[in-house]
Amino acid sequence: MNSTDRYQHGLDKLMEYTLTENKEISTHLKISDDLKDIAPDVAKFIIEFGYGDIYSRSGLTNKQRAQITIASLVTQGTEPQLELHINTGLTAGLTPVEIVESFIQLIPYTGFPRILNALAVAKRVFAQRGVSAVSAAKEQ
Amino acid sequence: MNSTDRYQHGLDKLMEYTLTENKEISTHLKISDDLKDIAPDVAKFIIEFGYGDIYSRSGLTNKQRAQITIASLVTQGTEPQLELHINTGLTAGLTPVEIVESFIQLIPYTGFPRILNALAVAKRVFAQRGVSAVSAAKEQ
Amino acid sequence: MNSTDRYQHGLDKLMEYTLTENKEISTHLKISDDLKDIAPDVAKFIIEFGYGDIYSRSGLTNKQRAQITIASLVTQGTEPQLELHINTGLTAGLTPVEIVESFIQLIPYTGFPRILNALAVAKRVFAQRGVSAVSAAKEQ
């Protein structure tokens, strides 16, 4: 596959995780826009390598890839990216309950601080997307 | 639920992730055994809180909980626990391909070093359990 | 001990670290309040497991437990929790000097950046509680 194909392949895959009417596509576009004056190649690598080479692999569903990514970002405590990937996770089909339960599952492995900070981010994203956070709590 | 119930509940849940004929149950028993002279309550907390309170929740499948746990442990680089949870993940129904692909999915979020170290652990576990690692590679 | 007892036990212990007239109890109440729409069980786990099972153990004083907790949070750089536990530490009897010296003790083990960030948090908390930060510096 040549470079143009990888980029297009990555962009197609990225679209599966995003929708024009929702926030996260604009977030991804905003990332590209923020990078264009300082490091445009990093935006290209995210599309080509991240979405073209990695996310495009078979073997896992989009939902699984989003959930694994969220688990890593909660563990690292990198909140701007966690916010983005809670958004892409919801678009990929994770329910708010699955996202909240993913955080709770990590308490024995990271302790409470990382999870409290992740829940604060999720609460903000759920509110922005008009997802009922109460229903997430109810199903628990 | 009283403390005895939580412990039993946790133990029942732990059994779903382990099988007497396989390695990981002996690993969990070995953890309890190692702890009994120094910190037996920690073994109790793992069963009661970890498996009784957290793993027993609804909202995610055992497979999802195992996969999230593995993602966090790869990110942290805590290898003895990663070895254990690759084992419990396989028992919970994750395929070797799903485990290997979970690692690969994390490359853009943790970089290569954590993933190379995780793959070395997985290779050892797959060999111990007689899981064909070649088939994992083939499906990719 | 049944679940209600563990919760009550945890709440009693939490009260030892907090006082209604001070900020940190409202912080803990704020945590519970923030969680009630998204993950109320996490607030319950903090009380039951954190304060009921762990903080309630014998073998260390409240002051020691607060100081150990602060050392871990400085090392991790999780600032919202560090702010909370500087507050609970002060209520548990740690002096501002002991808190500042705890940070300084960690310089050889974490480097300066974590300590500078922790000192900025402590300075804010000391000001909020009307604790004289100057006296802390003097005693050094």
Next chain:
Amino acid sequence: MNSTDRYQHGLDKLMEYTLTENKEISTHLKISDDLKDIAPDVAKFIIEFGYGDIYSRSGLTNKQRAQITIASLVTQGTEPQLELHINTGLTAGLTPVEIVESFIQLIPYTGFPRILNALAVAKRVFAQRGVSAVSAAKEQ
């Protein structure tokens, strides 16, 4: 070397990384100022040990020391210090391109999140110093 000499030696070295007409010297002065009411000895240790004992060693150029420091801070994600050391790095002679390329070099070792956050910090510093970020991108 006595303590006064080490402090003076450290201060001289620090001056090589800073210029009165630029922002970073005021940042270092601001650090000292912020610390003087809570932990003035930490400011002294940064000058004496950091700049007097470590930065003053032979074997590496100032530029190399700045670049190594930046690589560690990007990896740790401690942003206030990264901001300071992008400033001192520029004064020590690193070009904006060298700083941006240092971040990009770390993608395979830390993943994208740390690098995106570091680029956002760099973009802010470059703007504050009136360094053309476009030229940095062009040279890539």
Next chain:
Amino acid sequence: MNSTDRYQHGLDKLMEYTLTENKEISTHLKISDDLKDIAPDVAKFIIEFGYGDIYSRSGLTNKQRAQITIASLVTQGTEPQLELHINTGLTAGLTPVEIVESFIQLIPYTGFPRILNALAVAKRVFAQRGVSAVSAAKEQ
């Protein structure tokens, strides 16, 4: 204070944490010995800055400094240094129970993996020093 004084001051303080008949002094001597062909100044910095400037401060007892250090090392998972500082902690007056309880106190803040690995290190050190690990467990 001149450099010779700081070194001697640091060495005196280090002696308070170690005893010739026990393992940890030889460990510290071994560190100096290991470093002498590759980076002898690092051994000097540990004595001068670590023990001379930091450990020699007033405001905390030796026991408190050892306990804080252990909490940070458990959190970081740097096991060779944890082994050393469990040894110096015991010499500084921490009981095995206080060390084990310090680990348990951190479970809510770091999760179980770091604590299990720390307990394995402590068990090894307790055995080497002929400290009864059973009594540690009993007092819990």
Next chain:
Amino acid sequence: MNSTDRYQHGLDKLMEYTLTENKEISTHLKISDDLKDIAPDVAKFIIEFGYGDIYSRSGLTNKQRAQITIASLVTQGTEPQLELHINTGLTAGLTPVEIVESFIQLIPYTGFPRILNALAVAKRVFAQRGVSAVSAAKEQ
């Protein structure tokens, strides 16, 4: 650039960091060999993305890229990869003194434990390559 070109480009760049008569090329070959039964695509990504896309960029010398990489790996404490990159760093032109001084430069930013562990790795690599560690110490 198509995929075959990126791979070849990456392989050419990797060769600049390695020499058949030395250890590190066999280490890189060993990584590929270890991965071929479990995750051969990861070896491909290291060559294509790591060496083809990142290391092949202009703007920094090979020596700078090696030194930045080492600084990140010391900070993370991922020792197998640190061992490899001390090797590639030496081949890329870093002197043993520059490597040891890079570690020492990081003491104020990571604390001593990471540096002591890194020095132990470097000492082993220097011995394997027959590099005189004494001369490294002398220049300091």
